[in-house]
């Protein structure tokens with residue numbers, strides 16, 4: 001697949017703070033890339049570099065083979081930043097007309113409104129919209145110019161389940177028609193719903209760049225639970241997190257379930273009800289970031 005955006009060995013500093021540390025990332029035509037990482041990992045900085053709002057301290061960013069600073073390249077992208085302020089007195093339809101006017105071939109207004117569940121709101125003033133409706137409008141604006149590539153920075157933060165699903169549908173239908181998307185989120189299920197490729201960032205570095213299944217596999221994290229009278233379960237092999245229920249049941253997230261069970265048996269502590277289960281992506285993700293933190 002053709003690479004349409006590339007960050008090559010990007011470092012970005014804000015004064016003494018290192019926001020991105022030698023990050024390399026290719027975005028290929030037609031994919032949805034999910035960018036996952038804790039607060040301050042560098043996700044917004046990476047987006048701002050791709051869309052030309054900031055420049056790297058070192059390294060290069062290319063957009064459609066050119067520079068993100070070139071308006072001709074930027075006209076081919078769309079973006080929804082984390083926070084948007086829209087003029088309160090304008091109507092939904094007027095805002096879409098205004099943004100459309102900046103692009104040579106804007107998309108069909110009615111189609112755009114329908115795609116993001118805004119058709120009934122066309123005459124409403126922005127100031128009178130709910131938080132979820134405003135957010136849907138802000139995301140819809142990223143698609144107004146018929147972009148090839150869209151950057152969405154936490155598109156559904158703060159939305160209820162129904163609004164989130166409606167936004168996901170809009171994003172998915174853009175992708176089905178061949179569009180490319182980079183989406184950041186704190187919601188694991190959002191990345192799972194939208195993207196097959198997941199890039200995990202932490203401390204300004206790419207920690208994993210793979211399919212959802214492989215990201216889980218990379219860390220090989222499992223949840224091991226059993227009932228026992230064990231004073232120090234945290235000391236068992238590979239344990240990243242431990243929870244103890246009132247009934248004596250212990251639940252451990254571990255990178256090495258096999259060795260943990262061997263040690264449990266050889267340690268001679270009686271236990272019952274042993275269960276080993278795959279973890280959620282969130283647990284896997286926390287494991288990667290905490291392992292990385294242990295290295296710095």
Ligand SMILES: Nc1ncnc2c1ncn2[C@@H]1O[C@H](COP(=O)(O)OP(=O)(O)OP(=O)(O)O)[C@@H](O)[C@H]1O
Pocket residue numbers: 014017018019037038039040041042043044045046082
């Ligand atoms: N304008 C700025 N001036 C100084 N430091 C900044 C600036 N913008 C970002 N940073 C720092 O760079 C690092 C990365 O921030 P960034 O906003 O890219 O992270 P993020 O992954 O998008 O976080 P969040 O999920 O909270 O939005 C953080 O340590 C942040 O404090």
